[in-house]
Amino acid sequence: MVKRTLGRSNIAVGTLALGGNVFGWTIDEKTSFQILDAFVDSGLNLIDTANMYSTWVSGHQGGESETIIGRWLQASGKRDKVILATKVGLPMGDGSQGLKREYLLRAVDESLQRLQTDRIDLYQSHQDDLETPLEETLAAYEVLIKQGKIRAIGASNYKADRLQLAMEISAREKLPAYICLQPEYNLYDRQDFEEHLRPICEQYELGVIGYYSLAAGFLSGKYRSTADLGKSARGAGIGTKYLNERGFRILAALDELAAAHQTSPAVIALAWLIHQPAVTAPIASATSLEQLQDLVRATQLSLSPNDLETLDQASAS
Numbered sequence: 001m002v003k004r005t006l007g008r009s010n011i012a013v014g015t016l017a018l019g020g021n022v023f024g025w026t027i028d029e030k031t032s033f034q035i036l037d038a039f040v041d042s043g044l045n046l047i048d049t050a051n052m053y054s055t056w057v058s059g060h061q062g063g064e065s066e067t068i069i070g071r072w073l074q075a076s077g078k079r080d081k082v083i084l085a086t087k088v089g090l091p092m093g094d095g096s097q098g099l100k101r102e103y104l105l106r107a108v109d110e111s112l113q114r115l116q117t118d119r120i121d122l123y124q125s126h127q128d129d130l131e132t133p134l135e136e137t138l139a140a141y142e143v144l145i146k147q148g149k150i151r152a153i154g155a156s157n158y159k160a161d162r163l164q165l166a167m168e169i170s171a172r173e174k175l176p177a178y179i180c181l182q183p184e185y186n187l188y189d190r191q192d193f194e195e196h197l198r199p200i201c202e203q204y205e206l207g208v209i210g211y212y213s214l215a216a217g218f219l220s221g222k223y224r225s226t227a228d229l230g231k232s233a234r235g236a237g238i239g240t241k242y243l244n245e246r247g248f249r250i251l252a253a254l255d256e257l258a259a260a261h262q263t264s265p266a267v268i269a270l271a272w273l274i275h276q277p278a279v280t281a282p283i284a285s286a287t288s289l290e291q292l293q294d295l296v297r298a299t300q301l302s303l304s305p306n307d308l309e310t311l312d313q314a315s316a317s
Contacts, residue, residue, distance in 0.1 A: 001043030001299065004280050006083075007179030007207035009152045011121060013046040013083050015274050015299045017209050018292075019285035020049030024064035025057055027287050032068045033075065035292050040081050042296045048182075048209065048283050050087035050126055051111050061093030063114050070116035079117055085209075086111050087126035087156055087182075099129035101140040108149050124154035124182060134166050138175040145176055154209075156182035160196035167204050178206065180280065185210030187219055187250050187269055187315045188242055198278050210273065213282035218242040219269040221251055246315070253314035257307055263297060270298035272311050 003012040018039045023032040036047070053065035066086060073079045088107045091097040096107070111120065123144065125137065144150045155163055155178045163181065170177035181201055185193045189212065201208055214220050223229055226243065254265035261268065266284075273282040286292035303311075 005207075006122070006152070006209075006280055008177075008205050009179045009207075011083055011152060011179075013209075013281050014044035015281050016044055016270065016295065017046040017048050017085075017281045017283040018044065019211070019283045020047060020065045020069060021053050022065075022285045022287055023049070023053070023068040024060070025054040029068050029071065031288070033072050034289055035286050036069070036072045037076060037078075038289055038292050039286075039296075040076075040078050044296065044299070045081060046083045046085060046209070046281055048085045048087075048211075050090070050124075051107060051114075052087075052090045052092055052126070055091065055093050063092075063110070066111055066114035070114050074116050083121045084115065084117065084119075085122035085124060085154070086115070086120055087124040089126035089129060099125055099132045099137040099140075101136050101143075104137070104140040105143065108144055112149060119148060120150045122152050122154050122180070123150040124156050124180075125158070125178075127157045128155075128159065128162050134162075134169050135173060135175070138166070138170055138173070138177075141176050152176075152179045154178055154180040154182060154207075156211075157184075158197075160200055163197065164200050167200070177204070180207035180209055182209050182211055182283070184212045185273070185279070185282075186213050186215045187254075187272055187311060188215045188247060190315060191317060201278055207280035208278050209281050209283055210279065211283045213273055213284045214266055214269055215242055218247065219250070219254065220264070220266040221254065224248075224251065246317070249314045250311075253310050257303075257310065260307075261301060263301065264294055267294060267298045267301060268303075268307075268311075270295060271301040271303050272308065274298060275303055275308060 001014050049065045052062040054060050055062045089099050141153045183193045254268050257268045258265045273279050284295050
């Protein structure tokens, strides 16, 4: 399996990351274990989660996904085969949030305990915290790196100006620098990343592990009308955002190429991301072994320049 270096780090990852948001939400622990095993056995290694997954579920406090991954790590003995990424900063069930030093030093220990490991390979700021100086956050990460609790840091959901400033502060103050960005990026949601964030990622050689790679499932072809939105728990979050002329144009192009390559629209959509020079590994989640096997095929599919042009034209604003 092809590996790519994550930014300027010494961390090598496969070309597809497994999203842990569904663990303990739309799939139970047993199914989560099966998907994690199959993902690693396929030769891939980057698993992405967050401490707040899945606070949106009634009765959950956050940490459910990390807890399941931790139990799997202990049961499988595969810790050394994975690159473990988690995030911190968004509200937990008890209201804890943000990127202040005191909270980060506590939150990382809580994540390590749930994950049942002594280190987190990639610790990411889940969202920019405008109330905390960037210097304070980066200095706290420096402590955690020196303690061996985390290997590298990443940013998620940062605006371009704040990401640029964070990188400048790291250089000026000789503090740890973000090695990657986790933005929303897919065939439909392109403009913000490509116009504002990608130039900064290229300037600082940041890795990119985008989320919503399938636009919450829309690019799989599962949702083609408002009647389809009730097909899954994620459908409600789509609303009518993608159900428009441009969205249907993208689906038509995906359908065309899926037929030509004898695969699914989801595989084509992920393969397009993998072929983007700025992207290290798109993140996608799976709720069944069949779905995971389909997603893994994207890492093995070669799209021609004509294929890529077809998708670029269909998804043009």
